[in-house]
Amino acid sequence: xxxxxxxxxxxxxxxxxxxxxxxxxxxxxxxxxxxxxxxxxxxxxxxxxxxxxxxxxxxxxxxxxxxxxxxxxxxxxxxxxxxxxxxxxxxxxxxxxxxxxxxxxxxxxxxxxxxxxxxxxxxxxxxxxxxxxxxxxxxxxxxxxxxxxxxxxxxxxxxxxxxxxxxxxxxxxxxxxxxxxxxxxxxxxxxxxxxxxxxxxxxxxxxxxxxxxxx
Amino acid sequence: xxxxxxxxxxxxxxxxxxxxxxxxxxxxxxxxxxxxxxxxxxxxxxxxxxxxxxxxxxxxxxxxxxxxxxxxxxxxxxxxxxxxxxxxxxxxxxxxxxxxxxxxxxxxxxxxxxxxxxxxxxxxxxxxxxxxxxxxxxxxxxxxxxxxxxxxxxxxxxxxxxxxxxxxxxxxxxxxxxxxxxxxxxxxxxxxxxxxxxxxxxxxxxxxxxxxxxxxxxxxxxxxxxxxxxxxxxxxxxxxxxxxxxxxxxxxxxxxxxxxx
Numbered sequence: 001x002x003x004x005x006x007x008x009x010x011x012x013x014x015x016x017x018x019x020x021x022x023x024x025x026x027x028x029x030x031x032x033x034x035x036x037x038x039x040x041x042x043x044x045x046x047x048x049x050x051x052x053x054x055x056x057x058x059x060x061x062x063x064x065x066x067x068x069x070x071x072x073x074x075x076x077x078x079x080x081x082x083x084x085x086x087x088x089x090x091x092x093x094x095x096x097x098x099x100x101x102x103x104x105x106x107x108x109x110x111x112x113x114x115x116x117x118x119x120x121x122x123x124x125x126x127x128x129x130x131x132x133x134x135x136x137x138x139x140x141x142x143x144x145x146x147x148x149x150x151x152x153x154x155x156x157x158x159x160x161x162x163x164x165x166x167x168x169x170x171x172x173x174x175x176x177x178x179x180x181x182x183x184x185x186x187x188x189x190x191x192x193x194x195x196x197x198x199x200x201x202x203x204x205x206x207x208x209x210x211x212x213x214x215x
Numbered sequence: 216x217x218x219x220x221x222x223x224x225x226x227x228x229x230x231x232x233x234x235x236x237x238x239x240x241x242x243x244x245x246x247x248x249x250x251x252x253x254x255x256x257x258x259x260x261x262x263x264x265x266x267x268x269x270x271x272x273x274x275x276x277x278x279x280x281x282x283x284x285x286x287x288x289x290x291x292x293x294x295x296x297x298x299x300x301x302x303x304x305x306x307x308x309x310x311x312x313x314x315x316x317x318x319x320x321x322x323x324x325x326x327x328x329x330x331x332x333x334x335x336x337x338x339x340x341x342x343x344x345x346x347x348x349x350x351x352x353x354x355x356x357x358x359x360x361x362x363x364x365x366x367x368x369x370x371x372x373x374x375x376x377x378x379x380x381x382x383x384x385x386x387x388x389x390x391x392x393x394x395x396x397x398x399x400x401x402x403x404x405x406x407x408x409x410x411x412x413x414x415x416x417x418x419x420x421x422x423x424x425x426x427x428x429x430x431x432x433x434x435x436x437x438x439x440x441x442x443x444x445x446x447x448x449x450x451x452x453x454x455x456x457x458x459x460x461x462x463x464x465x466x467x468x469x470x471x472x473x474x475x476x
Contacts, residue, residue, distance in 0.1 A: 001260075001261075001262040001263075001264070002262075005262065005263065005264050008264065009260070009264045067294070067297075071294075071297055071298075071301055074300075074301045080302065081301040081302065081303055083303075162291065163291055163294070164291065164294075165288070165289050165290060165291050165294075165298065165303070167289060171289075172260075174253060174385065175252040175253050175259070175260045175289075176260055177253075177385075177387050178252075178253035178254070178255065178259065178385055178386060178387045179252075179253070179255050179259035179260045179261070181387055181390065181411060181414060181415070183387075183391070
């Protein structure tokens with residue numbers, strides 16, 4: 001196999017890797033906020049249940065969650081397994097990452113001092129206004145480094161999708177490696193991941209800079 | 216920034232739709248072959264970037280005979296029976312060792328088509344000439360293969376003499392462990408060892424068969440009819456010489472094909 005065919009084949013897989021990456025972020029970032037708010041709910045039952053769910057999602061391997069989301073419905077209810085593997089893969093990734101994002105958001109929100117809420121109340125802000133206009137902008141600034149951390153991890157975690165036969169870049173790389181008995185595909189994969197991560201770093205750096213409006 | 220974001224969104228949407236279009240709901244005429252894409256020479260990614268291999272070519276020819284639309288599904292070997300159950304493929308046909316446990320679970324298994332044996336691959340000049348020389352040595356084996364099962368079960372007396380068994384998730388890693396000196400031998404299916412030795416100098420296969428087994432095709436429970444049809448089509452291929460013609464392309468395995476004996 002020529003290097004060109006190898007790279008082309010893996011680039012084809014890279015488009016699927018990108019699909020997992022972007023779709024996971026699109027769904028998990030808002031979902032995480034929702035989960036964080038549930039987690040901080042004053043209602044003991046809601047916050048307790050959410051806490052339990054988060055601990056299950058963070059305490060079991062992503063690989064297992066991928067299997068559960070893909071094949072669980074079939075074994076439990078006889079639901080046909082989706083032919084488009086992207087759907088269960090993105091659902092599993094989005095749920096898993098939402099759990100991590102939720103804890104990051106919670107840390108950010110709880111780091112804002114109580115005095116600010118009291119000041120806002122005195123100034124006549126409603127609760128929603130206080131959260132959206134005063135608290136959230138500060139939270140986003142504070143949590144950006146942790147979010148970047150998770151996003152970079154996600155770049156590499158996409159390779160986990162091989163568990164359910166989703167043909168993303170690393171899976172194809174492994175197939176080429178085994179058919180050609182060569183380690184070159186792993187090198188190509190490494191370069192792909194590194195470049196991908198460099199682009200993500202660049203984009204996140206831009207966003208952080210934009211948010212740095214006070215300095 | 217906004218523009219860039221909207222372009223990225225659009226790209227993702229197009230991609231996900233493209234992915235949707237790739238596979239349709241299982242039609243009546245479609246035959247989906249489940250393969251391990253990392254198992255040369257039976258099923259692997261060919262030089263042109265398409266799946267090929269002995270099993271793939273035979274299945275393709277059989278589907279042509281039966282008028283089926285041929286499609287490949289890449290199984291995750293550890294989960295192959297789950298994926299078969301879940302109707303992601305109609306059969307698992309990829310140098311698969313027939314195990315009694317499969318029949319006990321109700322899977323329909325075709326007549327065996329390949330006599331396999333497990334062999335030990337060692338470095339030339341290592342001084343290892345039989346399995347007895349492996350006492351105190353490290354032996355690599357692929358996770359989820361019948362070789363691993365043998366070492367844990369029937370050959371557990373032998374594996375007890377090893378210093379340890381090194382379990383890798385692919386053959387390539389087993390061979391690399393051997394080449395790199397971390398393992399002293401690889402316990403592997405004969406055809407895989409043979410194709411490796413033919414491409415790489417400095418390795419030999421020990422002349423000692425450690426466990427005979429046969430390859431077959433697995434279908435879901437209740438798919439006896441489909442199994443019969445495929446077996447029939449393969450029999451026709453044997454009769455009209457197509458089978459031998461395809462087999463000739465894979466010299467490493469041709470001697471062990473049941474239908475050509």
